Amino acid sequence: MRKLTKSDGTKATKLEFINNGVAFIFREIRLEVNGIVVDSVRNVGLVSTIKSYLSFNENESVLLQNAGWFQKKVTPTTGTDKKILVDSNGNFNVCIPMKFLLGFFEDFRKLIINMKQELVLIRNSNDMDCISSEDESEEPKIDIQKLYWRVPHVTVSIPEQLRLNKIVNRNIELPIKFRSWELIEYPSLSATTRHTWPVKTTKVETPRHVIIAFHKARKGKITKDMFKFANCSLKNIRIFLNSERYPYNDLYLDYENNKFATLYEMFANFQESYYSYKTNQPIFNPMEFKSHAPITHIDCSRQKETLQTGSIVMRIEFETEQPTTTDTTAYCLILHEKHFTYNPLTKIVKQY
Structure with a gap:
């Protein structure tokens, strides 16, 4: 209450x-x-x-x-x-x-x-x-x-209690696997149309999905709704995991002339990729997406083995039709895979 x-x-x-x-x-x-x-x-x-x-x-x-x-x-x-x-x-x-x-x-x-x-x-x-x-x-x-x-x-x-007791007494490590969420913030963009953002993540896991969103003069302002995001006249956006680029093709966006179908398709395909749904059911139609949540979802779950085993350097590059203002904030939400183990007998928790 x-x-x-x-x-x-x-x-x-x-x-x-x-x-x-x-x-x-x-x-x-x-x-x-x-x-x-x-x-x-x-x-x-x-x-x-x-x-x-x-x-x-x-x-x-x-x-x-x-x-x-x-x-x-x-x-x-x-x-x-x-x-x-x-x-x-x-x-x-x-x-x-x-x-x-x-x-x-x-x-x-x-x-x-x-x-x-x-x-x-x-x-x-x-x-x-x-x-x-x-x-x-x-x-x-x-x-x-x-x-x-x-x-x-x-x-x-x-019978199940007996089985669980045997697991505990065997002194083995049990897995905890899930996907974690990490938000990286770029507090103030420079006044230019081309941006390069080296993303410094605190997690060691390889990113599987990356979502980029923008706010314009909203934080700490009671007359502005924090749940609404800006399109910033975005023209093109891509991320690099080491030298691998996602998505491979340019997007050719133009919000003023309602050319954002590719970005909406990437937004709608999240459910199929992340949850393995057979049919996507996005919460917004295209025009609601444009006005409320023009966010960019980049699926990088299909990766080469070198990315999955080695260290990752992540970089975001994007272009806008008009120079961004210094009161514009960029957010990068990274969805990682995480793997822990715990031992119910010794109570030791480890991260892998």
């Missing part, structure tokens, strides 16, 4: 949550197994928003209104946005599936035996990015009254 008010504690009349605003409350989330960080995400709101734009379809978007995820719809009678999360007294309540916030919970579907698990949440210094208002003078305050982590405890049959 939480409550939204002004900074002085009085009732908020103009403040409202943005799409996925609850996730923007937190600066970092991490999962620890027996004291070892197994998975973590910084900029929780941005990462979960970008990833969800690619992953969800319309039906899932409706279902996750219960998690604070909603697309604002204009009502035909009044012509205004419909607010569905906060009541007239500022109270709201959400239930967020953890797969929405961390790759571990989306991919890992096995039991973890005889190990301590901890979830760490760190709040942002202020709540400006998760709230929108027409009045710049209003400063929001979000009071978190109760926060629960609901973890399923599995009770198995007696």
